[in-house]
Amino acid sequence: MDSHEGSGTGVATNIIDAVVAIIVIIAGGVVIYGSRKLGSEWTSEGPGAGYFPFYIGLILIISGAGVLYQSLAGKNKNTDVFVDREQLGRVFSVLIPAAVYVGAIQLIGIYVASAIYIALFMVILGKYTWIKGITAALVVNILFFLMFEVWFKVPLHKGTYDLLSGLGY
């Protein structure tokens, strides 16, 4: 991970560290707020539903504050670039299609979405020919279809618009 030190520009790791620490503190605050509302005190039947989460929220805030201090004022703060632009581009080239893919699952079901996703991924990111991409996508998904729907009888998400409804599964 550290092999790219110094190459490219971007935000320093300790800044990201601090941002995540602040998110942890906020999460702790939310947990405490939620558990106070539930009743984090001793009720007539013993500890309330928020009794335990209250302390968890407290630990979150303490640890978040600790990380925040270490990231900004600690002795060994890591000022290397967190991700350079090229790396970030590669990560997003997977993450964004993955998000679109999950959205597609919701609409057209797992099998069709997966086939399209694998084919596009191979053709666009992997620079394969369309024939290879589509073949691989079909083979993988037919295999999954047989395995889940036919052999193990575990029905998967068919989506709002079921394109495979003609198959009877």
Next chain:
Amino acid sequence: MEELSALFQGFAVVLTPMNFVLMLIGIILGVLIGVLPGLGGANGVAILLPLTFSMNPTSAIVMLSCIYWGALFGGAITSILFNIPGEPWSVATTFDGYPMAQQGKAGEALTGAFTSSFIGAFVAVVMITFLAPLVAKFALEFGPPEFFSVYLLTFCSFVGMGKGSPFKILASMALGFALAAVGMDTVTGQLRLTFGWTELMRGFDFLIAVIGLFGIGEILLSMEEGLAFSGKSAKINPKVVFETWKKLPKYWVTSLRSSLIGIWMGITPGGATPASFMSYGLAKKMSKNGAKFGTGELEGVVAPETAAHAAGTSALLPMLALGIPGSPTAAVLLGGLLIWGLQPGPLLFVEQKDFVWGLIASMYLGNLVGLLVVLTTVPLFASILRIPFSIIAPVIIVICAIGAYTVHNAMLDIWFMLLFGVIGYVFKKLDYPLAPLVLALVLGDKAEDAFRQAMLVSQGDLGIMFSNGLVGGITTVALLMLFWPLLSRLIALVRQPKQDEFAAERPVD
């Protein structure tokens, strides 16, 4: 020897043809999972768990635990041939394994790694066979305070033995507990922390977290590097195997020491990764050839592999005997027990004899079969790694999505998986350990129940944690572990600390 007769009973359970076939399938799938980037023991088992819902629990655990053994074996293949540790605990194997492969001794390194994995696991299973029933019998006397103190010890050990900022370990753990609290409260039935979002009533399933954190997170990390595998080819023939086997008895001291380190680190939730590093470090210090470590010494492969496998196996002891898993994968197996309708904990040894001893017997057989399978099929698995990443990556993401969906048949879970993937990526990059988060998510409700019951008994007096010698002792050790980062700093002020030379290479697990 009550245990031995129970064990033979277990062998009888496992040796039905159906279970044997499942065992083979498990091992092969496991090696595949261990070899592929983005799929590891924990999320591999998590993805395959829904397929076992309809099986009987014994067959299911036999198959899933064999996936685990297979993944442990598989990690070594990528480390030695490709210099890419497939699992965090095989990082130490790359130090000497990859140089050996470069010198054309890949076969020797692989044989050494597999055989010592087997030995490590074997020693650990023998230990489990005799120790687990005793621990379970002892734990039958436990009340809520005792159980909570053991939970406390488990989590504090992460802080005491972990690497990196103790605050990050604490944050990761508390985040797991907070996520576990979301949803229906097990005691009062109230909805907690859902903030009016009814879909959250189910809470966050740890299987989704495991698949996202380890699967998607790993893919994103690999993608960042723009992965291109360039591996050494491996030829294993019987001659190499036998010649390596002839050399191995020379390293019996290393093997024994590494097994013991592994067992210790596995039972306490130190885990396989620190165990492998500690054992490599000690072997380097104590061996005659210590100076040559890192240039391709067989002993440098034997030490970490034995320890990692011993630790991975021993992690099942607290899972079986106490219901408290020692590693994320053991945690997933524990989740499996709950789904199959078994109550993990000391009573398992009394009520589910077939299940427990079937599992223990399958550990013996699974590792033996695993050794034979990997020795014969290494070239096949090495060739899988040559499939370009741009085919493997989308397929793995699809598998993860399917795995996440099948847990509850809920579309929302796939979105959560993606979210956990991003969290996993950021946490890995910032050196937050993921194991405490997963274990807290699994054990959150049970730890909380134990705590609340203990508080109920004592009417809110924390003094109950010190009410008798046993619970007080465990709590004290737990607190020592929790404040160990602070204590070790104080000790360092008085005495010059020893430098840990592998500190930089060891991943935060």
